[in-house]
Amino acid sequence: MVILEVNVDVLSYLDALALILLVTAFLAIHFKNAFYSIISFGAMFVSLSAFYFGLNAQFAAVFQLVVAVGTIAVFFLVSEVFTSEKDEDETVKDRILGVIIALTLSIPSFIIDLKENHLLLSPRGLSFPYAMWRLRVLDVIAQGVVALTLALGIMIILKRRSVKVMGEK
Amino acid sequence: MEYIILSMTLLAIGVYGLLTKRNLLKTLMSIEIIAAAASMNFVVFSSLLGDRMGQVFFILALSVDTSITAVVVALLLVANRELKVSDIWDLSKLKE
Amino acid sequence: MIGLLEVAAPSIILIISALLTLPAVNLIRRRYNQRFSILLMWILTPFILVGASIISLAIKYHGQSSLSPFLRIFLVSDDLSHISSSFLVDAVSIYMVIVYFIVGLISCIYAVFYIGFDDLSERYFALMFMVLGGVMAATFSGDLLTLFIFWEVSAAGSCFLIIYWKKPESIEACLKYLVMIIIASAFIVYGLSIIYGLVGSLNFWTVRAALASLTDKSLLIVAFLFVVCGYAIESAVVPFHMWLPDAYTAAPSSTSAFLSAVVDQASYYVFMRVLVYILTPPDILNWPFTLAVFSALTMTVGNLFALAQRDVKRMISYVCVADIGYNLIAITSVKPIGVMGNLFFFFVGGMTTALAFMVIGIINSLGLKSLDDLSGIGKIFPMTGFALVVASLSFSGIPTLAGFMAKYMVFTAAIAADMAWLAVIGILNSLLQTAYLVRLIHYMYAKKVKKRLGGREPKNLLLPVYLLVASILILGVYPSIVLEMIYPAAQQLTLLLSS
Structure with missing residues (x-):
């Protein structure tokens, strides 16, 4: 068996x-x-x-x-x-x-099996909130700007409206 | 287990779906799968290297992708309402 | 010492004024009887502030540029600075911001008269500010992720500008554009994640140093392939160019002018920043030859398709595609002369495409679309006709116009980089371009008028058009005005390559 x-x-x-x-x-x-x-x-x-x-x-x-x-x-x-x-x-x-x-x-x-070689070998003792809100706050703001842009523009897509288009007489 | 190949396979599945599937829902799914594949490496490397920064990068990158996908959904609903299409590759055939 | 806030000031001003534009334009619409002069004043105010902040930044930077030509501004200044968000100020980014400012200002003036008091026009102007702010911040960013996110601001904003009138074809074009953008951004994020895994940071300088010190570069090559591929989709390099003609043709002309002048030039800048300033010296990854092939392809495809178009707006859109090819030539050279050619071309190309789209906006508003419709309009609408002639002659690189100097420098750069074949292809393309643009002029002046035209030239739209015509003529005769601003950038590249 x-x-x-x-x-x-x-x-x-x-x-x-x-x-x-x-x-x-x-x-x-x-x-x-x-x-x-x-x-x-x-x-x-x-x-x-x-x-x-x-x-x-x-x-x-x-x-x-x-x-x-x-x-x-x-x-x-x-x-x-x-x-x-x-x-x-x-x-x-x-x-x-x-x-x-x-x-x-x-x-x-x-x-x-790829033999990668990393430059960064020693672990950095970063806490997540510190990394996010101190080191990367600029990117978080940039992220906010993306959201703001989308919020500004979404009305253009969603609102039903009759537009008069130039050149279409 | 090779994580880069894993995420590349996921990326390939997404691109395959984008190129071959004609259904709108599938197109959106493919986009999401591509985004997941792209952001997966960040988490994997972050964990392998013991560096939390990777997770921050992951959250930032994924939220950009997700918010733009939301706009695509809105646009698709409008396109469906005004053009009566359910296949985005039909759109591109209207010209040329 | 230049601080973080000073660098971000132009973008901050633009974003805040974008938010204020919503109530302000509504107020002008209701209270002030839709007066254009007040709207124009409202649009110009943030530009005055932005202009002032850019000038003070430029003066401060050039005052100390000999000490630290590449000014890196970090969010935190301890030993973790290389993984924090950062800005990078150098001669190139200062120059680019000035370019966006000038071209963006003129296209905003045009948009005021072109869009006017539409239903949602306040959002249109707000998005224009947002895109401009995003582009400026992206130009100053010193970190691949910051660059990417700010770049997405402008990409997301431009899709709303394209769809603005919600014509069926613009919904379609916008959908196509967004799907391309998402694929591109996924590719870029994918590349960035591998770079992060190998290097541990996304800062330009850390990545650049790592390029030299990594022993096995194959995975890094794959990573940069993804990044460059993503940005190539976003700047419409040839295999991925299909969205651009559709988008620019379907968009309102003011949008096409704005996007071709600002967002397109920004995408070339990003391309240049990643390739020339990070992946240097080029023999590390040996990319110039591959890029040269794509550049030749882009030019040729753009010009051949432009030749075949009957719709004038679509033809100019393909000229935009061809322009990308010319810009890539200069990028492949990785020489100071190439950078000079590039920067000059960014400015001149942006102005010329913006001018062409603006004039076409005027022509379209008179009800004319195709090449046949344009027969004889040069005589009926002399002002509009002359502006289009200047645009097409500048595109084709006729001496005494700004386009000539730009093309001359680009082709010299190709020869200096031992790629004479590319220069030859470029010159042949230039001839082809001249051929179809001269055909356009021929239609406008030599042909008989086909149909009776009732409309009159809109005088207010001609104001921004003639601002551009004047600057193209002046730059053609005195290119040194701009070349002096570019020269430090070329010197800095020599510094970078020798270090």
């Missing part, structure tokens, strides 16, 4: 999360049904966030989750508006094919 031994160390949970991430990302694109597609997309974000938690980057993980919730809500709204005419479903064969392609795609990241 042969006992299959699965070596747990080889496939750590981060690797598993990365695998789920790639598969769900591919399936989100691959699925024809909008509902499944969005579900898969949401799963991708959740696994991405879990991946960040696994990397011990809590701020990034939480931020990613917050963004993801908003995005998925918007996507459900968009799918309500747009996909009314033809909602075709793929066969089971298609779905399995999608999973297989996604798994194939994830192989390179497991077998290729």
Whole structure:
């Protein structure tokens, strides 16, 4: 009798999360049904966030989750508006094919090993708030300016109006 | 596990979706996947190097991408209302 | 000593006045009976303040430029300064801000008369200020991420300027533009993240130092490939140029003038900053030849498509694409003469495209669009016709106009960098460009008038147009006015290359 031994160390949970991430990302694109597609997309974000938690980057993980919730809500709204005419479903064969392609795609990241050399070797003991609000406050302000620009302009897109256009008599 | 290749694969999936899928929803998803791939490296490197600055970069870069995506959504709704299209690549065929 | 606030002052003034513009224009609309003179005064006030702050900054900088030619201003000044946000002031950025100021001022005056008191015109002017402020801050930024975020301000603002009238084709063009912008920004962020992983910082100087000291550069090459590719999409280098003609044709003419004069020049500046000032000396990554190929492609495609267009506005949009090619020639040379040619071309190219779009805005407002419509208008509308003639002759580089000097310097730079073939392609392209622009002039003066035209030339729109015509003529005869401002920049590049 042969006992299959699965070596747990080889496939750590981060690797598993990365695998789920790639598969769900591919399936989100691959699925024809909008509902499944969005579900898969949401799963991708959740696994991405879990991946960040696994990397011990809590701020990034939480931020990613917050963004993801908003995005998925918007996507459900968009799918309500747009996909009314033809909602075709793929066969089971298609779905399995999608999973297989996604798994194939994830192989390179497991077998290729780049020998990168980093210049920064010693960890800098920065606290997150200090890095954000002291060192990078200019970029945060710049970020605010982007938001302000969008807030100023969004009315131009959304407001229904009849305009008289020069040169169109 | 090679993180750069991982994020490159994610980027490739996004670009693939952008180029091949004709559905509007898929286009938006591809854009989001590209943004996720782009910002993922920051977190990975930040954690590998033990440097919190990467997470700050991540938050800044991702919020720029997200806010512009929001405008694209608004624009798509308007385009759907006024031009009655549901495929952005149809738009580009109107000319040339 | 120049402080952070002084460098940011132009952008801060512009952003605050953008916010104040909303109530102010509404007030002018209701209380003052839509008087153009008051609106013009309101638009000019921030420009006066910005001008004053730029002049004081330039004087302060040039007073001490021999001590520290590349002035780095950090947010914090301890040993963590290289990872904090920072500004960089040098001769190039000072010069570029002056260019944006002059060209932006003239296109804002044009926009006042062109857009007038539309439904949402206060937002239009506010966004113009925002874009200008974002571009100025991007020009001063000394860090790749700051540069990127401020650049996104201008990119996001320009999409609203493009869609302003909400014609069907402008919605379409804007959507195309935004999708391109998002892809580009994802590429840029991707490249930046790898650079961060390898270097640990995104400051220009740290990255530049790391380039020299890293032993294995392959991953860094990939990273910069992504960054340059992203900025190439945003400045419409040829394989990615498709959004530009659509956007500029569908946009209101005042927008096309403003974007081609300010945002386009800013995108070339970003290109130059990343390539010439960070990736130098070029033999580290050996990029000039690849860029030269793209430059030749961009010129040729731009000019060939322009030749085929019947719609005049679309033709000028393709001239913009060709202009990118000429600018890239000078960037590939990485020589002081190349930088001089570049900077001069930024100014002159910006003015000329703005002039052309402004004149086309006037022509379009008279109901004329295609090349055939333009038959004989030179005689009916002499003022407008003359301005378009000046623009097209300056585009094609006829001596005594500013365009000649710009092209001459660019082609000399290519020869100085041992890329004579590129100069030859450039000159051939220039001939092609002259051919179709002379055809335009031929239509305007030699052909008979096709249809009876009722309208009259709008006099107020001709004011900014003739400001530009005058400056193109003056710069053609006395280029030294601008060349003197550019000269320190060229010297500083020599310093940078030798260090």
